[in-house]
Amino acid sequence: MAKVTVDGIEVEVPNGATVLQACEAAGKEIPRFCYHERLSIAGNCRMCLVELEKAPKPIASCAYPVADGMVIRTDSPMVRNARRGVMEFLLINHPLDCPICDQGGECDLQDQAYGYGMDRSRYREAKRAVKDKYVGPLIKTIMTRCIHCTRCIRFSQEVAGVPELGATGRGEAMEVGTYVEQALRTELSGNLIDICPVGALTSRPYAFAARPWELRKTDSVDVLDAVGCNIRVDSRGPEVLRILPRTNDAVNEEWLGDRSRFALDGLKRRRLDRPWVRRDGRLLPATWPEAFAAIARRLTALPGHRIGAVAGDLADAESVVALKDLMTALGSANLDCRQDGAALDASRRDFYLFNTTIAGIEEADALLIIGSNPRVEAPVLNARIRKRAIAGRPFPVGYIGPHGVNLTYPAAHLGEGPAALRALLGAAHPFAETLRKADRPMLILGRGAVARADGAAVLAAAWQLATETGMLRPDWHGFNLLHLFGGQVGALDLGFVPGEGGKDLAAMLAGDVDALWLLGADGFDPARIPPSTFVIYQGHHGDRAASRADVILPGAAYTEKDGTYVNTEGRVQRGYLSVFPPGEAREDWKIVRAFSEGIGKRLPYDDLDALRARLAGANPVFGTIGTLERRGCADTRGPAGDPAALGESPFVLPITNYYQADAISRASDTMAECARIYGGAAPAKLAAE
């Protein structure tokens, strides 16, 4: 530890910390442009100058390591003068277009110019103008505003793992761009907008939409992938205008995937904003009582075991438990939330969770990925793996899955199908040896790898491999299942799987039920539903399943309701209502509750608190919000399934089109544009590293 005095305040910071960090520890705010906590240090903007006693000139605090006994002044005349000089230079070539700049109101340069800028310019020469660059459909560039902090270059190289941005030319001719005018091939490109301290990189879909002070900001949680990124939903009136990440070091740090950030225009399109009832083969608008009556007529005539329910990928835990209770009241145990047919074993929580936790990835020292492309399935989680991979300590990564996948970090390709997994079981395989030797090995099993005929065998084999290679210990749990959407784990936690004598999705689709209640279930082909089945679709988008429905109950999207979601780690998080559901659409649990009353099977909760008490009763994990206990593995008995029954067919990745993977993003024009430009499939070109 080093003892440093900052403006008379003595602080202790670890050796190797920077002066800037010491100043922050003392509670002093240091202006900066190029410095960013999660990127490497560049030290090129010079805004963070401070005075160091006995040093002849001001020092760049972001790039200056502390030493014991340093005396720093952050607010001396010398410091102010130096920063004023830096600001004057920065503003020489920065346009005065704040009134038409989308960064206005949340611009680091604007804010700091209030502190250190002059009220006039001494510069009389011609200002520089820079041609705007094309870096993709999501980011609008106004490169004349660029102050060359190089944050975007470092972000794309270090965090996103796509070294495609750079600074070409030099001096006055220096420009930031890709040089070859191509869209950045990353699923994390939206974060460039957040890290750009000026208005050079702004959001293209949000261009000229609003000023930050006009927006109502609601903290919430993302459900479009299973990471459960913390988000802030900015809305104005009835409209969600943008979605930004919120810092949560345990989950998403401060990043957000492009689908989660930009699919929001899908919240306005193809919405189900009123009930519909099929009469004489045609779906006709209806009122809520008519829709409920149509369902009640049908359901009350059926025995419980002829009714089934499927929970969708984006469903909140409240509506799932309400639907489960309704089905129980109707006498049905035909429940399923595994629309992809994943052979998940819901009997124990660590069979289907990402047990290492996302932050825990940084402690791991070997990784095996089976049948998953985390870059596409959970870009923010993949960034965490990359962070670990470039951290310096060795981190061997093995990968079993299709060829041609670029994970953004080096990975040894071990095979394409379960055969490679079989080879790892047993002694001889060198990568199994690597895992065994590692202190904290982990594996990531993709949900796609268990959504197949031999899924149970794959799950069991992965668990067996985890056992054999020392991943399952009381102090370390290296077995991880990577889910795809924010509603998947919550439904498993609530046991929304076939109960005693209940039928699973495949059986329900085979004609074993006469009525099917789909709660936002768009994850399977509705053509598989037998024509005679009566289908109730409760959801927010007229996506795949709604057109097949006999009754449509309009529900709320994740931005339109207070909901509880569980991410792939098993972290329970709350989302909050940002805007009201459109038209006659209602929060989903209320729909189920209202219907239950109409058929005389009133569910025993009248408000959200009572429902959440019921949630916590169904599974105690719903009583702990936000926090997560690190799990070890005390019981190494594996999930159901016979490892010997592994098939031969190669693994197929579940998400082939990152940008259009769920009902909301399929309705989004922005995402359609991305899918067109990036060719639908994930950016797969191998980067030279």
Add this chain to the structure above:
Amino acid sequence: MSGGSGASPENGGGIGATQAADEAERHQPAHFAFDEESERRIPGILARYPETRKASAVIPLLWLVQEQMRRQTGSAWVPKAAMDVVAARLGMPPIRVYEVATFYFMFNTRPIGRHHLQVCGTTPCMLRGAEEVARACRDATGIKAYGETSADGMFTLSEVECLGACVNAPVLQVDLDYYEDLDYESTVRLIEALRRGERPRPGSVIGRQASAPEGERTTLLDVPGE
């Protein structure tokens, strides 16, 4: 500060690197491959750096590209396709090569004339008549401004910073050779010789030996003991 990149503010009011690249776009060859002579030299260059740091060879390899282009096309420049080849050869992202190639003015990122006339405009040369040399270059080639190539494709004119030959100022670098102690007339004569395909002897055009004083010796005249 002009020269190869053509990206200086003098020749286009703040023309940037990418704009220069755009202009070069129509000349960009689709392919580039190292020829036999270049390939012969590559192993020696790579051997200078550890395998894990082979990206350090990016400047020598880009120079190799430029020299090969001079041999093959008579225009010493580095096409984008060649930068990609260098990136692949060194296992580095192409953008890191673009950054280096556009940073250094000795790499031309767009086609230049057969001869690259590089006028030193830094203070000693300027004081000794660099502006006359530049005027002679313009008059003899028909070029209007720095960064341009003459209509016959023979010459490209650039202004460069100090070439380190101040004692023999003013200096004009033609391709890889220095011509020193120039004035208007001698510069015109030099350019006309180049146009005829001749290659006058590099160095001082007034016969000065190395950096010795002009004319007679002025120091060390007395020999001790005489």
